Amino acid sequence: MNKMEKKNQSEGIKRREFLQNSAVFAVSAIFLSGYKVYGSLSVSQMGNSIPTVKLNNGIPMPMLGFGTNTLNGSVCERSVSDAISVGYRLIDTAKVYGNEESVGAGIKQSGVKREELFITSKLWVDDSGYENAKKAFETTLNKLGLEYLDLYLIHRPRGDVKGSWKAMEELYGKGKIRAIGVSNFEPDQLDELMANAKIKPAINQIETHVFFQEHKLYEALKKVKVQMEAWSPFAAGRNGIFSNQTLAEIGKKHNKSIAQVCLRWHHQRGIVAIPRSTQKAHIIENLDIFDFELDKSDLQKIATLDLNKTQFPEWG
């Protein structure tokens, strides 16, 4: 390579780095807009971070995170590392996803300090009960390569829920978990758990998206101050969500994509959402939702999309 070619190559690299850094900066810059209140929910935005919501035990949780179901091996590791590098801080995994080691490797690869992250995992049904739950939690920590979790959830209301919760309360007391919660619990199942609990669940992570808006559960959780978190915020692409006409029209009006409209809708409801993607462009796009507002007519149109039923009937 002659002198001129070397110079061109080095300028090309510099230009590429500049463009990449600008893209990250552009996404970060939109988080600088201060403090917002939606209904009774107060959301704070600090520095260049994603807005957080205060859980019922006082700890802040990012309102937008990164889901990892079905991601495995190097794809999982790269996607998690990409997500953290562009600004995500909340990462959601579970023992049953079989990817805790890859998620842990992605976290390590990102180089971001542990205390800046918010890591969630979940106790699977087979590990329910007091002793089993304690063992399963240790295995999860070891696989992730972490000293503590920010959030640990009972994945489904099955098995010895009371025993599992007792173990989780103890781990919480010892500072091994910063918040404990549940997933896929109906209001009566939550009531039963709370009737016997010393510590109230901070979270209920449930299926909710524009096709399954879960209004009753939404109100019930609000009443007992348990934060709602949306799994499959895009219905995992089912029911033609990414080509839905209504969502496309709303997106066009705001110069946003269907994915961004969906995530903004969750955000304005005060729900934490954890979209998954393996594509860096999508991972960045999904963060870019804090510079626009869905208005009344947009929300009315989205309300009409509710089919009031799960898009995952096979999961019972």
Ligand SMILES: NC(=O)c1ccc[n+]([C@@H]2O[C@H](COP(=O)([O-])OP(=O)(O)OC[C@H]3O[C@@H](n4cnc5c(N)ncnc54)[C@H](OP(=O)(O)O)[C@@H]3O)[C@@H](O)[C@H]2O)c1
């Ligand atoms: N607690 C539970 O029982 C439970 C159950 C299910 C899920 N979860 C959690 O919730 C997370 C999210 O749910 P999910 O993984 O089922 O699905 P999801 O996030 O609703 O949808 C993921 C799909 O959307 C696509 N996508 C993402 N961003 C996009 C964009 N900007 N434009 C177009 N397509 C886009 C992805 O494809 P690309 O990769 O091509 O972008 C992928 O096919 C899970 O990963 C998991 O952490 C929890």
